[in-house]
Amino acid sequence: MAANISLRDRNCTTQLASATIRAQLLQQLQKEILEAVATGWPLSRILTLLCQRAETLSPDAICSVLRVDSEANCLLPLAGPSLPDEVVQATKHVPVGPDVGSCGTAAYRGEPVEVTDIAIDPLWKDYRHLFLPHGLRACWSSPIKGCDGKVSGTFAFYYREPRGPDRLDREIVAACVNLCAIALDHDRAQSHILKLAYRDQQTDLPNRAAFQQRAREILDQLPKSYGPSLAVHYIDLDDFKGVNDTLGHAVGDQLLSAVATRLRAVCKNAEFVARLGGDEFAVLQFPVAKLEEIERLAQRLLSCFARPFEVEERTIATSASIGIARAPTDSNDFSNLLRRADVALYRAKGAGRARYCLFDEEMGQHMLARRAMEKDLRQALAKGEITLHFQPIVHLATGKTTSFEALARWMEPSRGAVPPSEFIPIAEEIGIIVEFGNWFLRRACREAARWPADIKVAVNLSPLQLSRDNFIQQVEAALAESRLPPERLELEITESVPLVANPAIREVLRALKNRGVAIALDDFGTGYSSLSYLRSFPFDRLKIDYSFVREIHEHEQTMAIVKAVLELARSLNVHTTAEGIETEPQRIWLRAQGCSEGQGYLFNPPMPAEKIADFLADERRRSAGSTRIASLPRLKAMS
Numbered sequence: 001m002a003a004n005i006s007l008r009d010r011n012c013t014t015q016l017a018s019a020t021i022r023a024q025l026l027q028q029l030q031k032e033i034l035e036a037v038a039t040g041w042p043l044s045r046i047l048t049l050l051c052q053r054a055e056t057l058s059p060d061a062i063c064s065v066l067r068v069d070s071e072a073n074c075l076l077p078l079a080g081p082s083l084p085d086e087v088v089q090a091t092k093h094v095p096v097g098p099d100v101g102s103c104g105t106a107a108y109r110g111e112p113v114e115v116t117d118i119a120i121d122p123l124w125k126d127y128r129h130l131f132l133p134h135g136l137r138a139c140w141s142s143p144i145k146g147c148d149g150k151v152s153g154t155f156a157f158y159y160r161e162p163r164g165p166d167r168l169d170r171e172i173v174a175a176c177v178n179l180c181a182i183a184l185d186h187d188r189a190q191s192h193i194l195k196l197a198y199r200d201q202q203t204d205l206p207n208r209a210a211f212q213q214r215a216r217e218i219l220d221q222l223p224k225s226y227g228p229s230l231a232v233h234y235i236d237l238d239d240f241k242g243v244n245d246t247l248g249h250a251v252g253d254q255l256l257s258a259v260a261t262r263l264r265a266v267c268k269n270a271e272f273v274a275r276l277g278g279d280e281f282a283v284l285q286f287p288v289a290k291l292e293e294i295e296r297l298a299q300r301l302l303s304c305f306a307r308p309f310e311v312e313e314r315t316i317a318t319s320a321s322i323g324i325a326r327a328p329t330d331s332n333d334f335s336n337l338l339r340r341a342d343v344a345l346y347r348a349k350g351a352g353r354a355r356y357c358l359f360d361e362e363m364g365q366h367m368l369a370r371r372a373m374e375k376d377l378r379q380a381l382a383k384g385e386i387t388l389h390f391q392p393i394v395h396l397a398t399g400k401t402t403s404f405e406a407l408a409r410w411m412e413p414s415r416g417a418v419p420p421s422e423f424i425p426i427a428e429e430i431g432i433i434v435e436f437g438n439w440f441l442r443r444a445c446r447e448a449a450r451w452p453a454d455i456k457v458a459v460n461l462s463p464l465q466l467s468r469d470n471f472i473q474q475v476e477a478a479l480a481e482s483r484l485p486p487e488r489l490e491l492e493i494t495e496s497v498p499l500v501a502n503p504a505i506r507e508v509l510r511a512l513k514n515r516g517v518a519i520a521l522d523d524f525g526t527g528y529s530s531l532s533y534l535r536s537f538p539f540d541r542l543k544i545d546y547s548f549v550r551e552i553h554e555h556e557q558t559m560a561i562v563k564a565v566l567e568l569a570r571s572l573n574v575h576t577t578a579e580g581i582e583t584e585p586q587r588i589w590l591r592a593q594g595c596s597e598g599q600g601y602l603f604n605p606p607m608p609a610e611k612i613a614d615f616l617a618d619e620r621r622r623s624a625g626s627t628r629i630a631s632l633p634r635l636k637a638m639s
Contacts, residue, residue: 022057022168026175029053033179043187047079050179055082057172062136062158065144065180066091066103068151075103075154083158090130101127102141103154110151112142117162135160142173144180152184200275202253203260211274211282215334218286222327228287230327231294233301234341235263238319238353240279246532247314254311255318262304271297282341288326298322298356305354319354321345330359343367374430376412377423381432381439386410388443389606392615393458393577393599396591401619403456403490405599406444407606408436428462437465438474445482445489447609452616458490458520463497466505475512486516492543494522499536506537513540520577524565534572542569546580546600553585566593 032053036046051063062082066075075094080087094100096107101124106113115121116138118128124139131139136158144153155177157169165173198210206214218230237259244252256279263281267273272284285297301322308317323345331337340359343366348357380386390404410418427433441459448457465471479486491512499505509519520541521533533539544565551558562578569576578590581600590598607615 022171025057026171029057030175030179033183037183037186043183044078046183047180048081050176050183051079051081054172054176058157058169060159061169061172062160063176064091064103064156064158065153066094066107066156067153067184068096068107075107078153084134087131087134087136090127099123099125102139103156106141106143106154107151110143110145112140114140114164116164119162131158137162138164140165140169140173142177144177144184146181146185146188152188153180155180203257203275205260205264205281206272206274208274208276211272211276211284212334214272214274215284215337218284219327219332219334219337222332228289229329230337231285231288231297232325232327232337232341233283233285233294233298233356234323234325234338234345235281235283235301235320236322236345236349237279238321238349240318243316243318247316251311251314251316255309255316258309258311259304259320263301266297266300266304282338294324294326294358295356298324302354302356321348321353322356323348323359324356325359330364340364340367370426373415373418373423374426377410377426378430378432380410380412381436385412386436386439387608388440388447389608390447390457390612391599391606392604393597394603396578396587396595396598400623401455401603401616402597403458404448404451404612405458405492405606406440406447406460408440409606428464431464433462434464434468437462438478441474442478442481445478445484447612448488449482449484451612453488455616456488456490456518457484458492460492460494460522461497463493466493466497466508467502471508472511475517476515487518490518490520490541492520492522495533499533509537513538523579534568539574541575541577541596543577543579544595549578549580549586549590549600550582552589562590563593566595570594 047065064080065078067078077091102113102115118124138159141154141156143151146152200207305319308315323341325340330340343363344357344359392401393403444459518540521539522543523545524542575596578598581598581602
């Protein structure tokens with residue numbers, strides 16, 4: 001009796017020891033897998049390790065982990081280190097359904113499926129011929145559920161004999177399913193983070209970061225001289241801003257998505273297409289052996305825009321320009337390569353748009369000159385090289401100067417006089433136009449304060465100035481500092497200001513107008529949304545662009561347009577100024593059509609601030625002389 005009790009005690013002690021060892025081994029398994037997840041192991045490597053450890057704990061089992069592809073509604077193999085290759089291949093694209101073996105059915109039902117004999121179970125009728133030849137006779141599959149409660153995969157134990165799981169197997173599988181869920185959730189989260197970091201949300205194309213990474217990977221393996229080349233195609237939509245301003249940003253976004261779809265369809269030969277931002281796209285073409293290959297791809301990219309786009313039941317016709325740079329021919333450095341492609345892009349736009357242009361050495365020299373100009377321009381204001389000139393604006397009926405437009409001038413020691421058309425766009429691109437614009441405004445107000453009280457000053461504004469939160473304060477500070485009344489200041493904007501699409505800018509201009517500052521629309525008629533501008537804001541003045549004034553006696557269509565503009569302004573009770581008047585016939589015709597004021601070389605070119613006093617004094621003397629002559633008594637006729 002005592003011997004039997006002792007034997008039972010030893011059996012209990014052995015079972016307890018085995019349970020303790022099993023618990024310790026499971027804890028070790030959990031620790032190892034969680035550390036692998038935390039340290040960023042690849043998912044397949046983590047799950048392969050999990051299967052190997054589980055098979056060590058349950059030597060009769062063969063493990064498999066499958067992942068659910070929700071889009072294709074099927075299972076894909078993730079790990080199965082002990083399964084024959086033929087079986088792994090057979091588990092690719094297994095449907096998720098009610099009668100699809102153990103795994104497909106478990107994923108469909110969302111609950112474990114125990115098949116103790118594959119040879120006779122109806123769930124395996126379509127698959128048993130693939131598994132039985134490899135000695136796999138039973139399969140117990142458990143669904144893996146993510147933190148959202150959805151089935152994300154399956155964990156299976158295969159056996160080489162008809163049987164079901166024992167208590168030990170159930171403990172192992174419970175732990176493994178939980179670890180699989182953690183690993184899959186972590187991988188899904190990491191994938192989402194990577195997608196946000198390297199994917200453009202609007203078009204689902206790779207973004208600038210992904211483009212940069214891929215380009216540098218190619219450049220690192222690129223031979224320095226002989227061998228394949230890399231071509232960068234830099235794509236920019238032509239007049240995309242017009243779509244946003246006239247149809248709205250929602251339509252613009254959908255157009256970008258449609259463009260991305262066409263570019264993706266064209267780039268099927270391993271080309272890497274990405275959206276860099278805004279309306280800019282780029283394509284990496286590698287490997288390239290001949291120049292003809294680059295040109296053929298460029299033509300195919302341009303063909304994407306041959307047909308109009310259908311967006312929200314609208315037909316939108318747009319084009320694109322492409323700049324191309326090559327490595328190693330043009331540069332082996334990514335930043336330089338992209339910059340050269342950008343230079344070629346601007347050459348393509350300057351040549352008429354809707355075309356491609358390859359970077360060449362001449363452009364390289366231009367780029368070096370441009371960089372030097374950027375550097376000098378940054379220092380020009382501090383060196384006193386930037387000055388203001390003022391061009392008179394004349395009342396066409398009386399010939400009297402009513403105001404002056406402030407115009408920036410840059411006298412650079414080595415280049416001489418640099419035209420505003422060259423340095424103002426550069427100042428905008430490199431981000432110093434706000435500093436320049438605020439300086440122009442303060443200086444113009446200070447000069448105008450010295451003029452007669454009936455003379456105004458007009459100052460051009462950059463879109464970047466208006467977008468700053470403190471712009472109203474800048475204007476108020478300039479007026480207070482100079483003591484210039486607000487009624488003597490006129491601010492000029494062009495259609496490059498996003499007035500129609502940006503209510504905040506309209507509110508800024510309205511606030512300034514309420515303070516007494518006049519607002520003028522410059523270069524009227526040259527843009528695509530002039531009429532929508534007039535509808536969105538009550539301007540005080542329209543300035544007719546010089547390109548129309550120059551042609552009023554050369555083209556009947558131009559004459560008709562100017563007449564229509566003047567009639568429109570009259571009906572809106574808006575003043576008009578014609579720019580670029582150079583001949584007397586132009587002045588006479590414009591006055592006859594009711595144009596309020598004019599400026600141009602017929603009256604006077606822009607002049608330095610110090611000459612304005614003499615100019616106005618001469619004008620007063622001429623006016624006084626004309627008045628005296630007009631008032632002389634008429635002599636009686638001699639008898």
